[in-house]
Amino acid sequence: DAGVTQSPTHLIKTRGQHVTLRCSPISGHKSVSWYQQVLGQGPQFIFQYYEKEERGRGNFPDRFSARQFPNYSSELNVNALLLGDSALYLCASGTGEVWEQYFGPGTRLTVT
Amino acid sequence: DAKTTQPPSMDCAEGRAANLPCNHSTISGNEYVYWYRQIHSQGPQYIIHGLKNNETNEMASLIITEDRKSSTLILPHATLRDTAVYYCIVRAYTGTASKLTFGTGTRLQVTL
16 A cells, blocks of 8 residues: 655755645545654644644644645645755644554755 | 653664653643654654553553653564664544654664
8 A cells, every 4th residue: 555645755945935745645544744853853743634624733833834635635835935944844644543643754845 | 742751862782672761750641652763764653552551562562650650662672673763752632633742752773
């Protein structure tokens, strides 16, 4: 079975630009969560969507937004990029249970 | 969610048991202990979780003290592939809201 897929793998953007990251969950999973992982730190929770409804939001500015589509795939959008947004962005799909979350390989975003 | 404290790093010889401690002295009665690990350049991977009884699965064992203020993850026969950052997370059951709060974890280095 295919795991969680994320695209693109790597991305380089300039300060002030906008970026869209994509995540395809494992078939049958209705929950998608997004995490930001800065080098040397643990992942930080950004959003969770379950059945296309937002179920949680982390302590991130309004420049960060997300949505989930009817096929349960998801997009994370970040506007007005800052240097500090450079990180690995991880997507996790699951059934909604804490112990049933499967992480994708991540998108490495570099903001210059 | 209760705060957790883990040693920043540990070493273990291949074939020996790796015992990773976690302190969660402020844990509440309805909070579970979860363990995830992150192998370099990959997304986190679920290992095991428990409430108050000791738990074992094909990957590891989880020992929770009687007062639930600390726990130990045991990898019975560590291999080089177990080299990773291990995260101890305390989280109440909240249905389909499955946010994970990662700390900085314990970096386990398994050596020959």
